[in-house]
Amino acid sequence: MGPKEAGRENMNQEVRNVKKKWWIALCSSLLLLTSLAITAKGATVFWEPMTYYNSQTWEMANGYSNGNMFNCTWRANNATFTNDGKLRLALTSPSYNKFDCAEYRSKFTAGYGLYEVNMKPAKNVGIVSSFFTYTGPTDGTPWDEIDIEFLGKDTTKVQFNYFTNGVGGNEKVIDLGFDASQSYHTYAFDWQPDSITWYVDGVAKHRATKNIPKTPGKIMMNIWNGTGVDSWLGSYNGANPLYAYYDWVRYTSN
Template sequence: MKKYILTSFVLLLCIPFITKAKEYKGAELRTNETFLYGRFEVSMKSAAGSGIVSSLFTFYDNPDFTTNWNEIDLEILGRYNNEAQFNVIEGRHKMHEHRQVLAFNPHEEFHTYAFDWTPEYIAWSVDGQEVYRQDGEHIARMNKPQKIMMNIWISEFYDWTGPWNDSILPRSAQYDYVKYYEYKKDKTFNLKWTDDFNSWNMERWSAASHTFDGNKVDFTSDNIKFKNGKLILILSKEAMPVRETETEEKSSEGKGQIQEVKMVDEKQLRVTFQGDTYAPYANKKYFKVDGKGAIKTKLHRDLRTLDVYLQEPLSEQTTNKLEYTGPGLKLQEVEIEKK
């Protein structure tokens, strides 16, 4: 095994620490409980507009998710008026995508969408009719408990979602209900609960308050509304001021420590943070390899894991150093093993 060294530097918070919020605000609601198999059903009306994603999905958010990824997606892009997209993501982020043509415009009226997740298959339905199924060998790897999530956001991947123009704001995705059915040993589904969104059930749902690379919005609970028996997730433009913390006369040692660094391939590293994570602020400008900056970073949904993409492949012959100069880390050296 070839080993590489990651070096990071201590910061003393003796001056105000400044964090710039993103220009746009979105929303995400997620269950507190996790679920292993079942039927996940929603009645929703998605948001129209190029660049916008409205969704219902399930996601495994434990620390080992980077090597045991489990995610099942129903995503509706605002750029299309007759399409939904289904996806299973497993293992090391291997995607199994499908684009489904719809007989209606999903942004104009409420329609029912569901997916059945079993050990043998995952099947999606629209208005009570199954329209697509996956039953390949990858289904056996979809065996991690997942949370139910709904969100609305703006993607920076314009080839996927279309170009963005904020003149269309504000926009919203509306949800009439969510139902969860447990999967039983006799291979049937039994309704366990329905949320009609007459109010916010905080024992069941929590709001997200993060962002990630490729997402133009910060998620905020301010953009979650319950009105007339509907959950409304809102996209808005908000000129948020730069936030400034009080001056602290103490070291940042022990905060946002790097737990491990793994090589995904010769031009990609996966960095996992622990403690009070600063991963959301660890963008590409903070990373260098042999004095050369990273070309991009990608934050995972757990906020603890960051992919770092390098300009040049790591050398097989020499020991490289990945230098981190961003906020919140004490001095440390982390070995990177190349298989």
């Protein structure tokens, strides 16, 4: 290759590099736009694919434990993103009989409306994979919570639950007709002032109408192993690493 040809090739390579950087920047901008709230027919819609860590919208619990029935410590590095664009929450063991888990939550709070997640929970006795809204004393509010929980001991079922000012006892276990740990499905709840209706793949599965929570909360996802709650979760056997996967999250206000 002569000097002219080499120079021309170097110039072409520089152009390709510029185009590549421009394309990456454009894609990143489009991803950011997907997470912005938009208004349609009076409703606020928040939708975000779980392809990367958007620190403007989400945060990772790190360096502490909820205690009581939670037998692990939240670690930010246990929330990662897969090459095919999924949020992966991990339950791991850094040393014998010690466990790290993961929690991912919104920086904003949301109230009445439709909450949806496309996810695949972990399968193993003694653990929980979840999607829920929460607010409580650490936020200076009453404890209000609405749950979609997968008990790893039997992922052919899903548990729905809610707390109003700390009062729970509203568990409802639903047979799915499939193993949730084997493929992605969409789970949702529609929270209204007088009711909560839970859905699986767009089909209503359960409705609650008594003592409905009213305090806006954060949108949250986590995976953790239990202790002292064997009658509920089964006895955790120490198996790890275990993973729950989340494809996308959407919230549509009233």
